[in-house]
Amino acid sequence: MIKLIGCLFIILSSSGLGYILGGRFGKRVREIKLLMASFQMLENEIIYSSTPLPEAFESVSKKIGYPVNALFKRTGDYLNQRLYTTAGDAFKKSLGDMEDMLSIAREDMEILVNFGHTLGSSDTKSQEKNFKMLLSQLDIQEGKAHDAQNKNEKMYKNLGFLSGLAIAIIFI
């Protein structure tokens, strides 16, 4: 009897692990999509309303979902505290703080950090160009993430279940 419960436990936890690992691919796609929508909103605040960055970040953070809302709110807070030399520094710090809570890849992060350096330090026209570039880069990343999801998500989930099954069988 105990053996049965033990087996169930192994299968469940192994499947769970597979689910989590596989799920990250889907999460990455969703997060990139959310980032794109969020930066689009930020762009509107900057280009059309000339809203200063601290306010712009806070305002957008209220309209979007987790985890990008937390990222933007944190950036807005750091800017209000005036501890950093540039907006890019404040944004980079927020990204660093939230690294564990985000499911985006290293290369996605790099794109964001590079974009951060251009924030707020030039005129409206240049900001517009930078946003355009960011959004097209994120679009490409979304495509890559989608491909990775197709390849890997199912595989990890199945692998999880099957290895759990295999271990359980070995024990029995």
Added chain:
Amino acid sequence: MDGMRGNKIVKVLKDEILTSISPRIGEIIMSAPIEYINKLEEIRIRLGKPLMINCGRSDYMLSPKGRIPGSIKDAYIVSKDDCERTIQLLSNYSVYSLEEELKCGYITLQGGHRVGIAGKGIIEGGKIKALKNISGFNIRIARQVIGAADSVMKYIMKKDDIYNTIIISPPQCGKTTLLRDMIRQISSGNEKAGIKGLKVSLVDERSEVAGCYLGIPQNDVGIRTDILDACPKSAGLIMMIRSMSPQVLATDEIGSIDDIKAIYEAMNAGIRMVTTIHGDGIDDVLKRPYIDDVIKNRIFERIIILSSKHGPGTIEDVIDGRDLKSIID
């Protein structure tokens, strides 16, 4: 009294000014001797040059510890990092949001303080499109003096009305401070003295009189005052005559022919004028084109001459514009 003023100015510096400039420079200013801080009028930040403060008519360099150095080699030299941090903090990390202000060359901070900006102008079509390579800042501390006009109000008031008044003053003699307080008293009136307030329209081309920040005047310019902020004088004066039905029109530093045309239009509409002009006295002003007509045609019934003989804001003379005779007590 000085101690109280000292605390107030330290608070103003901390809350309204130092949060918008390079923290390193902020530290130095806060360490400066209190006698200088009390009289602080301008902070001058110039890339590659010593940090300086203007107190009254003298300017002083500051050392890295906030002391007054014996020579230039002990002075704190402003770095590129200082300038970059300052523009980031001034603009709230959003240089794009200051595009319009940068074209005019100045930003107004909360509290009405003006920050003039020096840099390389990017010209397009003969006009300034943007300011790049920012190389310097001039922070002028706004100080309203409530009661600055107390001694002259009796010369300019009539029953429920005022005389057309012009203030002639050399630079740095307090003419804007005097104008501001005159407007305040005309607009708010004085219940106790039975003086009815009048509707005042103020065209504040350089945001110096009312010091508007995000649309809110940082100085008290009276309860019946409408303000056109950062608007060219001549156009602004005409606009307000036609839309705000003022009883009194006020503006700082008239001089061009368009300004004079607007004054004549105000006269025709029965509106009173209160304004200022640069000059040492009537003779100086009479040498200028267009303005000399205004004096000769006796448009202004009251002419106030300022100097800095006993400190800024010294009332040298009050003259009846109709016969050019002095009427000061």
